[in-house]
Ligand SMILES: [Ca+2]
C-alpha cells in the first residue's frame with residue numbers, strides 16, 4: 673500500500689487526472705475485459721485483463737478496483753501485460769533517476785483487506801508515444817486457489833464506479849474515456865482421475881477408449897478431460913503411463929488413482 677501511495681504522490685499528472693479538475697468525457701469507449709479460466713483446486717492461476725477499443729490519443733492513466741473471493745483465493749501479485757510495457761517507465765527513470773528507488777514499473781497494485789485488488793497504471797510523461805494505445809493484455813493477476821475451496825465459479829468483478837481511464841492533453845486538461853466492463857471468473861474444477869469422458873464414472877470402457885485414442889495421437893484431450901486423464905502424476909503429460917495406471921486400477925492391481933509412485 674505504501675508503494676501505491678508513493679506513486680500517487682510522485683506523479684502529479686495522476687493527481688490531475690484523478691483529482692477535481694474539470695473533465696471532459698470523450699465519446700470513445702474502452703473495453704476492459706477479465707478473462708474466464710478453469711483451474712484445479714490448489715493450483716496456481718494467471719488471469720489476464722485485456723484492454724481494447726483504445727482511442728488513438730491513448731491512455732496515460734488507468735485505475736480500477738476488482739473484487740474477488742478472498743476466502744478461497746490468494747492473490748500473489750499483479751504483473752504488467754504486453755501493452756503496459758510502453759517504454760514509459762524507462763524514459764521516466766532516464767529523466768528522474770530517483771524514481772527508480774520508489775517503484776519499478778508504471779503498473780502498481782495494492783490488496784485491500786476485504787478481497788479487493790486496486791490496480792493503477794500511469795505515466796507522468798506527456799508525449800503520447802509512451803501512452804497505452806494497443807489492444808491486448810494489460811495486466812495479469814497471479815494467484816492460487818486454496819486447497820479447501822469448493823468447485824465453483826469465483827467471479828472477479830471490476831467495481832464499475834471506481835474506473836478512471838484517460839489522458840491529460842497538451843492543455844493539461846484531463847480527458848476521461850467512457851468504458852465497458854466485462855467481468856471474468858476463475859472456475860475451480862475438481863479432478864476425478866480416470867474419468868476421462870467426465871460422466872462422473874471412473875474407469876469405464878469409454879474412458880479407456882478416449883485415453884487410448886489420445887495416447888495414439890488420434891485425438892487431443894483438453895480441459896477437464898485432459899486433467900482427469902493424468903492417472904499417473906509422476907509425469908504431468910498424458911501418455912502411455914497414464915493408460916497403464918488406469919488399466920491397473922480397473923484390474924484392481926492399483927487401489928487408487930492417481931498413481932504417483
Ligand atoms: Ca467416465
Ligand SMILES: [Ca+2]
Pocket residue numbers: 902903904905906907908909910911913914
Ligand atoms: Ca501423466
